[in-house]
Amino acid sequence: MATNTAPSTGPVWDWSAGHGPVTGALSATTGAFAVSTIGALTHMPPTWALAAGTVGAIGHTATGLRQKLAGRTIGARAASWLLGSGWTTWAIATGPLTWSALGSLAVIGVGMGAAARSVGLYEEARELEAIAAAERQVARELSAGRRAIAAEWVDRIERVCHITIRVLAVETWPTGAGFTIDAELPSGGTTYDRIAAESARLAADARLPHGCTAIASRGIDQGRVLIDVTTVNVLEQETPYPDGYGPLSIHTGIPWGYRTNAEEICAYLREQCALVVGPTGSGKSNMIHVILAGFARAEDMLTWVIDLNAGGAGLPWVRPAMTADPDKEVRPGIDWLASTHTEALLMLEAALRVGLHRKQAYQDLMAKANTDLLPISPEIPQIMLVIDEGAEILASSDPQMRILAKKILEVIRMLRSAGIRTVLTALGATGSVLGNLMIRREGKVRVALTGGETEGMDLAKLFPGTRGLRVDQAPYKGAGFMGTPESPAALFKTWRILPNQIRDIVHATSDRHPRLDAISAQAAGPDYTHRWDPARTPWLTNPATPTPSAAPDTATGAARPVGRSGSLNLKALRDEPTGPGAIDEDALAEEFMRQIDAKFGTTEPATEPRTPAPGLNLSALRDEKDTGPGWLPDAITAIRDAGTDGLKPAAIADLVGKGRESVRKALKGAAERGELIYRDRGPHSVYVHPDHA
Template sequence: MGVQSTLVVGAIGACGDYFSWSPLLGFGAAAIGGLCSVLRAAGDDQGAHPDRVVIHLGRWTGLGGWLAWVWAGPEDWLARFVAGLGAGDITGDPLSLAGLGTLAAGAQVSAHLDLYMRRRPRTPDGEGGLVLRSQARLEAEWQARIARVCRIQVEITSLRHWDSGAGYTLTVLFPPGGATRHTLAVHADALASDARLDEGCGVEVLKGPHRGSAVLQVSTVDRMSEELDYPSDYSPRSILDQAALGEYRNGEIAGPHLRENAGLVVGTRGSGKTTLLRVLTAAVGRCTDALVWHIDLTGGGLSRDWLRPWLDGRTERPAIDWAVNTVEDALAMARAAVAISKDRKESGHDRKVAANTTLLPIDEDMPEIVIIIDEGKTILAPSIRDRLLRDLRETLNLALDIARDSAVNVVFSALGATSTSLDTAIKAQCAFKLGMLCEKDAELAYLFDWGQATMDDLAGVGSGFIRESGAAPRPMGGYNLTPRRIIDELAPAVSQRQPTLDERAARAAGPAYADRYVRMREAFEKKSAAPGPSCQPEPSAPAPVGDTLGWSDPADIARDSGRTAVLERPALAPAEARGRVVAAILVDALQVFDAEDTDRLPRELLAARVTDGDEDDLRRRMLAAGAGPPHSIRYRGDPARGWYRRDVEEAMAVTPA
């Protein structure tokens, strides 16, 4: 092929020199030929990739330059050719041995490059390019590794290193025979082991450009173990945008789209779940077309930092539009959400018609409502016996069923993912799922419908697997957001720009929504204040001799039982001091007993659920409520100290509500 090209080009050059053609014709021919070759490549099966375009243009540029070189010389080309042959002229004459040799060499290189490009495997659009030796070696290593581990012969059609330097992306082309990306996905852990990747690194198998291909994300640096601070960009955003919760291994933003997708976040105690819900609150709070509602039945810890500037009088509105920490208020909120959803079916119809869409358009005049629920096991557990909690779960389930189009959404959270702790109907409705550290891999498997997710791929607190709309779960590292940044920076910024619920929706929500600020101050103002004597019940005065504050006389108890009575319960505080503080701890404790479906609870678990882990505060409040000090108990076969259900029920029987 190269010999024929040399003879043809040499003949054209000789003819042009004989007839004294202008050298510009050489450049013109090169330009036309280059354009035609590019257009031809665009219609070729392999497409007009940059490397092919460069090669084609280089060939025509070399041809045009050589012809212009010939036609610009003296007219007596035959004499120059004979002289060049006799003398071996290498002075730069195009018809010398050197000039003709250059032409022949160029033709040979061009022919072999054309053959290579035609045999080269097809690569995805936007990829391709000249392959460096180190890159080719890495591709060959992965082809051999996949053949060794997965028993299939694949082609690596592209390799792209990440901008972060923490890994690279491979595009894999499967051979005929029915192999799919799932063939690689089940061996992802084995591929990471064979590649000797560090702990915290791994291989992710994603969709390729077509069904006969796959994309491998290979991380070589454990970025998930690094602390990722929440970005300092507090600019306004829309609920239509992706909510940034953290980053994937390759540095891309990880997070859900919450306009239509309900969410479920699962993680054991200390996994970073509440911090992630704070980040989610920030992401939604920055939206100018969405409002945040909070339900936290474990003391309201999720909402406290967000409400602090408002409670302290530094902002006119709270950053959280509505926050509740009791079952009664949570049920009122859920019913308001359902009422708004039903009303928007009618009130939003004209909006849909105007926008010519079946999904309700939202903006600052009709914002979306996102309800975020912390520690929702008391709501999600199918075995709940408490009537109010059952009503709350059923109402939230109804909201999931009917409220997607009406822009009312719910994000649940729970301590575990098991069939006994998660209502299957709610789990099925949540298109966005995030699993953090759990007790067992089986919990992640249950959460992700037995998808490929193991805790070996997580880096510890703050990391987790995220999945949206049925995609494969992917490991991510969550952002860290400290209380001080919320109080000093984010909460004031959110409270200034958050929208107002549209008037018709506010009417549908009823008095519970209209009076929410009053109840929020009653529920959170005392708990938000700095700890001190003012936060504690006033100590009771010593009881007069013979005054037992309603308790039976110990002597009478001993006489009736026929034995000496040991009274563990301390004297109670006056009823007016107990009415709001004592009864609350007993109600909260009883809800935990109901949720766990047990007759005893260790103090560690009870403190985590009702006093944010403060065991001393729990002991003090349980003593003041009349439930007595913790006993020696056995919980799930292990020794512990805690309370029996009867302790709480007996205390409630004598404690004024």
């Protein structure tokens, strides 16, 4: 017969809980009644109960004195013991089962409960009063300290600035690195600039440590001033990049460093561009990596990097993806890297196509959101172009640079609403760098890493309208000044980020990077789709390969690889050795075709069969017909057999024994015809058969 194991629905008793006034009195009276009944039946001497009660009263009195309880509380507890023991002694002697005994016991129980409730409330009131007294004491001490600070700075400002202020509040920073004074300016049209201009003299008069400042800024209205006084130099110490690589967003700001009060300062770049200035040795490269770290952590941003100095700014963010475990998909920390003029031009032109197409394609979305700015989200990410020494590109007179500068200015000027912004760096805050109106107007987020360097650091030009900034206030690497539309220019320092942290961030954020939306990817075209192809990034896949340079094409103005002469090149027809180190004949043939087209325009395939004319016949070097070369079906079959993992173009080239460039071209054509599907995985991109897509 099965037993019923259903849980009980009755009341649940908490036997570990302490007694209250009611349960305590009930426990005491029932205990006294039980002892008196047993004692009467067993003829127990009555004085034993009185002795036990006396011991209990003495014990509770000693405990109350040790706990520093009130006298009435100690007296109530002792009286309860004595009354209970006295009734028990009387009941044992006369019998507990009489109406007089039971009635008196009930009266004693009610009295015990009332007394316990009364002394409990009294003790609670005493405890609250003690806490309040301690808080009042702390407040008096803090108030005294604030009053001393207020009086000291009122005298100092009157002595140095010759104006009398009235301090309304003094707030000490939670970090303990300083305090902020909220003061009212005197009547008569006095502005906060009177105090801001004397920042250095105020700091000297206060005997502040080196690196500490007294900066005045706007108050809640034009008759108020906020004075931030730093008493601990937090810029002197090197602080590592925070190891919490949590998600960020373009809408909530990207942290770039911390102020002298140890609070983070964020850059809001949905509509603003940024300019980072720093001479050699000031920590500018480290600052770029901190910026890229914040962008990599964002869920709605894609980063494109242009660094014509061998791509040094972006390489640490790409290498972890290339050296990762092949069985684990790790995406680079940046979405595109350009190290040559040719690649940079492709990137900028793709950005312009994406931005202009977004303005047209997302009109319905912007109308639905009732905004003239493209709603940025993980599905439609913002594109951030980080251009190392980009300000120098804009100021350069070199023909190659001028082509890039024109494209950069078009991106800055035209693509704000489309969600494409730039971060430019420069070696100095000079007139040549800041002379461009577009940079000054759009680059409202500005950073000056001084490193103690005075040459070429005109802070007045970089932060117009801000007074009291001096280079010698930030002589440390990674320290300087940062100003945004939300936060006025003031001292700050960026974190120190190390290569192992960059690797950890790339791995931690690999699955967080958004994909470029389909509309934008279509506009970006093959230049974006094949951005990680080994042919365009040989210096990534093979570090021994030197980074190619580029020169402008005199006919079109576009960049072309250096090392090719402008005359007809027939190297494709020469007999070359085969085996390791052999020249790729297909690649040479394609270059030869390009040169022939540029000079004669005679290599287009004929629409009608014709008899070859005597002389040079170039038909062998023409493009394959639309169905692809003869080896393509075997390659498609091999890709289908590879399943969902697909095959890399290099593996297919080794399989069919053809040059990699011609194989990529044929596979690209097959993908455009729908015979294959290209999966963009950076350096690990593959082609997959539609059956496994």
